[in-house]
Amino acid sequence: MSSPPIVVVGGGIAGQSVCEAVRDRDAAVPIVLVCGEPRLPYDRVRLSEILVSGEAPEALQLRPEEWYADRSIDVRLGAWVEAIDLEASTLTLAGGASDGERLAYAQLVLATGSQPLLPPIEGIDLPGVYPFRGPEDCEAIRLGAAECRQAAVIGGGLLGLEAARGVVSQGAPVTVIHLMDRLMERQLDHGAAEMLAPAMADLGVEVQLGRQTAGLHGNGRVNELRFADGDRLAADLVVVSIGIRPETSLARGAGIACSRGIVVDDRMRTSATGVLAVGECAEHRGVVYGLVAPIHEQAKVAADTLLRRIGLDYGGSIPSAKLKVMGVDLVSIGEADADQSAIAEFREDRIYRKLVLRDGRISGAILLGDIRGHENLLEAVRAGEEVSDPLARLVAASQATAADLPDAAQVCNCNGVCKGEIVQAVNDGLPTPREVMAATRAGTGCGSCRELVAEIVTLVSGESANEPAYLCPCRKQTRGELAGLIRAEGLDAVSQVGERCGTGYDCGACKPALAYLVSEIKGNRHREERDARFINDRVHANIQNDGTFSVVPRMYGGCTTPSELRRIADAAEKYEVPLVKITGGQRIDLLGVRREDLPEMWRDLGMPSGHAYAKAIRTVKTCVGADFCRFGLGDSIGLGVEMEKAWEGLHTPAKVKSGVSGCPRNCAEATVKDIGVVAVEGGWQVRIGGAAGASVREADILTTVETAAEALRVTSAFLQYYRENADYKERMYTFVPRIGLDRLREIVLDEEQGAALRERLAIAKAAVQDPWLERDEPYHPNQFVELVGPPA
C-alpha cells in the first residue's frame, strides 16, 4: 500500500505556493491539491488586469496543466472538502470527479483563503451588486459596466481602487465610497492619501470619504445607494470590496482552534496534529495577512515543517502592498506612521515619499508617484535598519541599484522571489533574464520587477568569474562578512549566527567553520555549542574507521620521560589498545580505544591532550639540538618546547604542524612544516608554509633572526595572523602564497602590528583549557557515551 499523501486544501495562491515549496524540497512525497474552483490555481492578485482587459481567466493561471502532471501532483478540480476526520486522518470530498470520496492524508494543509466581506445591509443581495473576488465576479462586473450609467465601489482599500479602475476602463463613471477619512487607511498616512485621491480622479474615479452606506435600493435591480446621513447616490452597478473574512468553516467544523482565522504557530501548525494552515485563512500571532508576500513566506515554513526539515521559524511578515492601477505608482511598506519620519513631497509632480522610523530604526515607507528603491526599503524595514539621517536614507534608496540589494531582499513580491534566488539561477548557468524568470518565476506576476530582474542577471553574469571563497556556500557568506556580523552584533555562539543570517542551517558543513570563527573572534570566550563540532572535537579523540578512537598525549617537542612511558604502557594494556604506534610528529599514538574508556584513560595517563584530532596546534617536532648533537648550532629542543607550550591548545583554521632543527642538516624536517625554524650560523631561520603531504612544498623563508626568543616572537605573530585571516581548512601552504610573502613580512615583522598580534594570541591562549580535563567535568553526562538505554 502506498503511503497517504500530503493533502493541500485550496487552489489559490497559498495552496499553489505550498505545493511549489514542498516540491522544491522533495521530488517524491505524494501531494494532492484540492481546488474548490473548477480551474487550476491562478494569480488572484492580478484579477483587476482581466477586469480591464477582458481576457479569459486562464491568462492568470499560475502553472500549466503539465506542470502538475510532471511533478506528480494530483489535482482535484471543482472538489470541496466537506469534512475532516482528524481521528482517522481522512477527508470527505464533494463535487467534481471526487464526489463522495474519502481521502486519507499523512498531513493536511488548509489553504482555504478568504471570502469577501459583505456588509449586512439592506439590498446587498440585489442583482447588480457584486463582490470582487473571482473571475466570475470580474466577468459580471465587466458586463455590468459596459451598459451601466453610474457605478459605485464600496470600499476604498487597495482592491476597491483596483476594481474602480477596472470599471472606469469600461467607460462607466465610478464613485468610490469609503467609510474612513482617507483612502487605503491601513497602508497610507494622510499626506499620501490626500495625494492619491486626485490621482484617482485623473483616471475618472471620484472618491467620497467618510461615507457609511446604509442600504442598497432598487426595483428588481440596484439603482441607488443610501447613506447613513440620508444622502443618496444613483448607481446601477455596485461593487463591494470592504475586506476579507478568513474561510475557517472547514477548520471550525473539525474542532481546530480558530480565532479570526485558523490559529497557527511559528511552524504554521494548527491545534490539530498533522494539520497546517497557510495564507489568508491563517492567523499567526493574532494577525491575518490579506497580502500576497506573506503567503510565500508562510508556504516555505510550512514545507519545512511538512518535510520535517529544520528551517527558520515564521516570525510574521512586514506587510507591503503595491497598488496595481495603471498610471498610479504606489508602494506601502510596514507602518505608515510612528514616532519619527522624513517626507520628500513634490506636489506638482504628485510625488510623495516617506520614511517612517520607530526608535531610530526604519519601520515603514510610503512611496507614491516615484517608487524607486522600494525593494531596498522593504529590506531595510525587514532588517530594522538604524538610520540617523532619514531624509538622506530616502534619497539613497531612490539611487540604490541592483548591486546594493542584499541577497535576502525580495525582488518579486508576487511570487516571493528574493535576489539570492535570482543570483543562484544565474550561477547555475541560466544566461538570460527570460530563462531566469521562467525558472524562478520572478517577474511573472504583476511584472513590475522585470527590469530589476534583468539588472540583477546582467550584474551577476558579469561578476561570476570572480567568485569569492565562501565559508558557507549554501548562503553565500564569506568569512569576512560573517566575522563582521559577529563583531558588530556581539554574537558569541554558532546558533546565534545561524538565527541571525541562516549560516549553518542548510547543509551544516560550515558549522565547524563557524564554531572556529566565533571562538577566534571571541578569544575563546565564546559560548561553546558542541553540536556544531565534529565528533573528534566532542570527545577530543580521533575517530577511526571502526568507530573507535585514537589517543595521542602531548609530548612537548617530542620529549618524554620513563614515568610517562610507563603510564602509557600500563594504559595500553589496561584498555587493551590494539595498536601502539610512533607517529611522524614524534608522538605515541594509542589506536582503537573505546569511546567509553577515554576519560579514564586520560586520567591514567596524566598527560595533556596532544590535539591530534583537531584543527589546532599539533606537534612541534625537534631534533636533538645543541645539547647532545655534535653538529648542533642551536637549542632546537628548547625552542620547540617553548613554541609548543606557548601555542598549545589553540585552535586554528587547519592543522598546524611545526618543527625546529638545530642545524641546516634539518633532522626535524622543519623546511616542510607549516612553521619551521632552523638554526643557522649566527641565528635562526624562520620558515612558513611548507608541506610534505599529497604535495611537497618547501617552506618560504620569512626572516632570519638572531635569538630563539625572537624566533618565537615572529612565529607567534604569524600564527595569530593566520588564525585571524585564513579560510577554514586553508592550510598555511595555501595561505602563505595567497597572501604573499612580502605582504606577510610587512605585517608580521612590523613592530606595532606584530605586538598587537602577539597580544591577541596571548588573550586567546589565556582562555585555553586542556580538553582532556572534561574527564572530570563533562559538558554532558553522556559526552563519552555512544549507546544510551532506557532507565532500568
Place this chain on the structure above:
Amino acid sequence: MTPVGASDGLTGRVCRVDDIPVGEGRAVEIDGRRIAVFRTRHGWYAVDQRCPHRGGPLADGIVADGCVTCPLHDRRFDLASGRCQSDPDLRVDVYQVVVREADVWLDGAALPHEVTAMLVA
C-alpha cells in the same frame, strides 16, 4: 532488550530526553537493532545507526537542515526520508520517535520510506 508493550502502539522506551545533548545524536538499541536518535532544536528523529556506505556511526554526525552527515566519509542523509543526498543508491531506515514527558519512545518498525508524518516533538 528494551521493555516492550506500551500504549498507543509504541513499542519501546529507548532512553530519557536528557540522555541526549541538544543538537546531538546517540545510539539506542531496540529489538536488537542499533538506531541513531537525534535531538535537534526542531524535533526528534531516528534512523539506522550504521551508515550503509562504510558502517560509520551516524549518531556521531553533525546535524543541520534535517540531515545528518556521517563522520567517516561525509555521506549526508535526510532524517525524514532516510535518503542519501549524494548517492541515490544509499538509504537508511527511519523510525517514529515520540516523546512522552521525560522519556523517548521509538516504534521498532521502520516507517515506510517517504512517510513524512509529523512527529510529536
